[in-house]
Amino acid sequence: MGRIPDEIVQQVRDRVDIVDLVGRFVSLKKSGHNHKGLCPFHSEKTPSFNVHSERQSFYCFGCHASGNVFTFLMNAENLTFPEAVRSLARECGIEIPETASGEPGLAERLRAANEFAQARYRAALEVVDSPGAAYLKRRGLDASLIERFGLGFAPEGWDFLTRELSANKISAEVAERAGLLATRTSGGHYDRLRGRVTFPIRDVRGHVIGFGGRALSDDDQPKYLNTPESPIFHKREAFFGFPRALEPIRRSGFAVVVEGYFDLIALCRAGIEGCVASCGTALSEEHGRQLRRRTREVVLQFDGDEAGQRAMQRSLEILLPHGLRVRAAALPAGDDPDSFLAREGAEALRELVEQAPPAFDRVIARAVAAGCATPWQKADAVGAVAPLLALVSDRVERAALCDQLALAVGAEAGDVTAAVRTAARDGDAAGEIPLKARVSSSDERKLRGLARSLLDHPVLAARVPRDEVLALVPVRALNSLLAALLDAARAAGESRLDVEQIASSLEDDARQLLHALAVEESQLDEGSAARTIDDTLAWLRQRHVRERQRELTRQMRSEGADMLSLLQEKQQQLEERRTVHRQPPSGSAT
Numbered sequence: 001m002g003r004i005p006d007e008i009v010q011q012v013r014d015r016v017d018i019v020d021l022v023g024r025f026v027s028l029k030k031s032g033h034n035h036k037g038l039c040p041f042h043s044e045k046t047p048s049f050n051v052h053s054e055r056q057s058f059y060c061f062g063c064h065a066s067g068n069v070f071t072f073l074m075n076a077e078n079l080t081f082p083e084a085v086r087s088l089a090r091e092c093g094i095e096i097p098e099t100a101s102g103e104p105g106l107a108e109r110l111r112a113a114n115e116f117a118q119a120r121y122r123a124a125l126e127v128v129d130s131p132g133a134a135y136l137k138r139r140g141l142d143a144s145l146i147e148r149f150g151l152g153f154a155p156e157g158w159d160f161l162t163r164e165l166s167a168n169k170i171s172a173e174v175a176e177r178a179g180l181l182a183t184r185t186s187g188g189h190y191d192r193l194r195g196r197v198t199f200p201i202r203d204v205r206g207h208v209i210g211f212g213g214r215a216l217s218d219d220d221q222p223k224y225l226n227t228p229e230s231p232i233f234h235k236r237e238a239f240f241g242f243p244r245a246l247e248p249i250r251r252s253g254f255a256v257v258v259e260g261y262f263d264l265i266a267l268c269r270a271g272i273e274g275c276v277a278s279c280g281t282a283l284s285e286e287h288g289r290q291l292r293r294r295t296r297e298v299v300l301q302f303d304g305d306e307a308g309q310r311a312m313q314r315s316l317e318i319l320l321p322h323g324l325r326v327r328a329a330a331l332p333a334g335d336d337p338d339s340f341l342a343r344e345g346a347e348a349l350r351e352l353v354e355q356a357p358p359a360f361d362r363v364i365a366r367a368v369a370a371g372c373a374t375p376w377q378k379a380d381a382v383g384a385v386a387p388l389l390a391l392v393s394d395r396v397e398r399a400a401l402c403d404q405l406a407l408a409v410g411a412e413a414g415d416v417t418a419a420v421r422t423a424a425r426d427g428d429a430a431g432e433i434p435l436k437a438r439v440s441s442s443d444e445r446k447l448r449g450l451a452r453s454l455l456d457h458p459v460l461a462a463r464v465p466r467d468e469v470l471a472l473v474p475v476r477a478l479n480s481l482l483a484a485l486l487d488a489a490r491a492a493g494e495s496r497l498d499v500e501q502i503a504s505s506l507e508d509d510a511r512q513l514l515h516a517l518a519v520e521e522s523q524l525d526e527g528s529a530a531r532t533i534d535d536t537l538a539w540l541r542q543r544h545v546r547e548r549q550r551e552l553t554r555q556m557r558s559e560g561a562d563m564l565s566l567l568q569e570k571q572q573q574l575e576e577r578r579t580v581h582r583q584p585p586s587g588s589a590t
Contacts, residue, residue, distance in 0.1 A: 012088050018051055026039075041065045044062050058072055080105050114210070122152045158190040179230050193211060212279060213227075234286075237286035239279070240264060253295060256274055257283070259303075263277060288322040296325055299356050313388065327359055367382075368409060382409055403416075446536050454489055454533075478513065
């Protein structure tokens, strides 16, 4: 492959529309004579990347990148000039005459190896009695879906692809660089994907850059296996679902992000387009940039269990700094898109995704569900949400969300805003909620005294109602420590507690507190420790009643309050308060 004639270069340039090419990488909007979007070559939140249709050129006012269709593709895909010309020529159906010998570039050879592997995997799926085809049929995939996503099958055995590549004169070294083969310690190569359904992973221009493989049995581990990274396959920026998702994303104005390959296919079976899935990794900064270049809104589809909630929050930490507006579609616990689709039908799954609420609604609801009855719980709820709010770049949106959080928690909007500012500086957001929401030093001394009494005299754990106390202690470290001490004391009987064994089960703050208590020189006698426990229990109960009284008073002042039920509850609280004052210590005889 020698020099490309100038007239061919010009022919390719004339045939390719730069707006169409750039639009595969960036979401463009018409602005006068130009189209504008976020620059793909540097990070930005305000579009400064301009594409001029008439001149067939681009320019970024931010990083000053500029050029034509060839220079854009060279920068976007790290190609040489001849590689960019040949790549675009193939798309246009323009034949480039060979004028001299030479080798194609590495990227081109890797893509060629992947395309060959894709053809062989597809052929292996279509043979009679293919185990891969039987597996896909059990999963409910018909021929049109299999064709649409290019699914294939890597047969069992170690050298199916190795032999096919060799027979077609594709070097094992190139295939190894592409991630298709691995090196044997004894010499030679073997297939990386074996006995797996294959998923071709494509770039925005449709080139196969890597593969995912799913084992046919859940007993085979790992269940999913991807080919390793290569010069053309970077998992932190690749999405399964490209390029077919690009036009639906542009048309609908949002992208749907799912966790797995079959999750994405299930959504497509339900008629939901514009879906992408990461390739065996959590969402990364580059994924966030890729999404923001193409849309302003993202719907995260995730499992409704605790692990799914945590995954959603981690995804928000990645997506929010890019100015993305995120909605959250939560499946019922125990469901995946396949099972939900089979049970509820396509319309229900579409409704779940298309009517997904803002992700912050779920984040705030989760924080409030942990408890907001006491000032400390309010502080913890704000502290849990404030770091995410600090990542919202739009000031109006952030202010509205602060008001929403304040209303849900029962805190002052100004205090929540201050907490978000503190979180933006990597500070303690809960510290901005006044106490009203902080444990005072005297309160903490009481709780430390309770922990110290249990540490010195574990036999006294019988005096402490475990669940009640843990519900009333607001400080996480002290709560965790008291739970561990009570559990260890009841297991130990009259024996001494093993401090290091308890410490091994605690997180850093609680472990440090345990060690601090363990090295204090003064030690309470058993009688003093018993009185400390009884006094602390009485104080916790009285404080809880007082805080609930204040909360009821606040609710009574709000518009639309149910005065009758609130007054009845307030009367009950007063009776409870009198009972607490008369109540004997937990371990006392009555």
